[in-house]
Every structure is written in C-alpha cells, then in structure tokens.
Amino acid sequence: MINYVINAWLDKRQPHLELVEQNSGQVVRRWQGRRLQELFNSGLISYQELQTSSQTQLKKLVKALILEVTCEELCGRCLYQS
Incomplete structure (x- = not known):
C-alpha cells in the first residue's frame, strides 16, 4: 500500500502545497x-x-489531488479548467 502525506505551507511568503509519497519522501x-x-x-x-x-x-483529499495530478499529466490540463 502506498501512503501519501500532504504538506501545506500556506502561511509562507511563497505558499505551496505538496503531495508526498510517505515511504520514499x-x-x-x-x-x-x-x-x-x-x-x-x-x-x-x-x-x-x-x-x-x-x-x-x-x-478523500489525497484521492482528489492524485486525480488532479493524473489529469494534468494525461490531459495536459487541470480538472477545474473547462
């Protein structure tokens, strides 16, 4: 089983969010x-x-982010773009 961690640094000067594979980092x-x-x-x-x-x-949030990554890579666009 693959486990993921969501790292969110939203209060930084340059906010960012990461989806990280827990075992490998x-x-x-x-x-x-x-x-x-x-x-x-x-x-x-x-x-x-x-x-x-x-x-x-x-x-649910991890699944949504994985789906977003997949869409970006396969479709060349984001889920939220029409």
Missing part, C-alpha cells in the same frame, strides 16, 4: 502560485479540509 506534485490558488478557487481543496484530523476526509 518523493514529492509527487507541488502546487504554488497561480496553480495553488486555482485549486482553492475551484473548490477542489479547502483550508478546512487541510486542517481536519479526520482520516476519511484526508483520504
């Missing part, structure tokens, strides 16, 4: 700047979801 995707803002504006992620301690909610 490999960063799967890093969002920052306009791309990060678009994730929030689209409703794909929210500040409340990132602050939750619910494992169920965090799993």
Whole structure:
C-alpha cells in the first residue's frame, strides 16, 4: 500500500502545497502560485479540509489531488479548467 502525506505551507511568503509519497519522501506534485490558488478557487481543496484530523476526509483529499495530478499529466490540463 502506498501512503501519501500532504504538506501545506500556506502561511509562507511563497505558499505551496505538496503531495508526498510517505515511504520514499518523493514529492509527487507541488502546487504554488497561480496553480495553488486555482485549486482553492475551484473548490477542489479547502483550508478546512487541510486542517481536519479526520482520516476519511484526508483520504478523500489525497484521492482528489492524485486525480488532479493524473489529469494534468494525461490531459495536459487541470480538472477545474473547462
């Protein structure tokens, strides 16, 4: 089983969010700047979801981010773009 960690540094001068494979520490995707803002504006992620301690909610968030990464790589565009 592959486990992921979401690292979110949203209070930094240059905010960013990372999806990291837990065992290897490999960063799967890093969002920052306009791309990060678009994730929030689209409703794909929210500040409340990132602050939750619910494992169920965090799993849903990881799945949404993995789907976003897949779409970016296969389709060449983001889920929230029409």
